[in-house]
Amino acid sequence: MIVLIVFTAFSGISQPGSPAEPLITIEARQFAYQPGEIRVRQGDRVTLRLVSTDVVHGLYLEGYDLSLQAEPGKTATLTFVADKPGSFRFRCNVSCGSMHPFMIGKLTVGANEWLYRFIFLLVAVFIPVVVSSARQKTQSLEPSV
Numbered sequence: 001m002i003v004l005i006v007f008t009a010f011s012g013i014s015q016p017g018s019p020a021e022p023l024i025t026i027e028a029r030q031f032a033y034q035p036g037e038i039r040v041r042q043g044d045r046v047t048l049r050l051v052s053t054d055v056v057h058g059l060y061l062e063g064y065d066l067s068l069q070a071e072p073g074k075t076a077t078l079t080f081v082a083d084k085p086g087s088f089r090f091r092c093n094v095s096c097g098s099m100h101p102f103m104i105g106k107l108t109v110g111a112n113e114w115l116y117r118f119i120f121l122l123v124a125v126f127i128p129v130v131v132s133s134a135r136q137k138t139q140s141l142e143p144s145v
């Protein structure tokens with residue numbers, strides 16, 4: 001039972017505690033990003049690869065004040081440390097056509113899940129332990145027949 005809880009709490013984390021280095025490829029075309037929503041963990045060293053499939057597109061990341069531009073058929077990369085948690089919009093900063101102002105996406109930088117999983121684990125393991133030891137105490141107080 002406890003093994004199962006521990007497994008559940010820690011699965012999905014490749015390197016517990018230490019930041020990852022995700023490489024995220026974003027395809028840009030008139031007039032959208034694919035994927036339009038990306039998610040990383042706080043502290044991750046993120047590399048964005050912007051690939052344009054039609055005209056010149058840019059990507060400006062609000063909050064981090066970072067930008068990059070990709071020529072048609074080419075790739076532009078940008079590496080940064082996602083040190084600010086929250087949701088940030090990114091948008092095209094190269095005028096690429098009529099719907100250009102609607103070419104937006106979202107980056108979510110989540111707080112370190114590790115802490116939350118640790119708290120969950122603590123609660124999930126220690127409550128049954130406390131309850132069962134309390135039961136044992138009650139039983140030992142009962143007079144033996």
Ligand SMILES: [Cu+2]
Nearest residue numbers: 092094096100
């Ligand atoms: Cu654009």
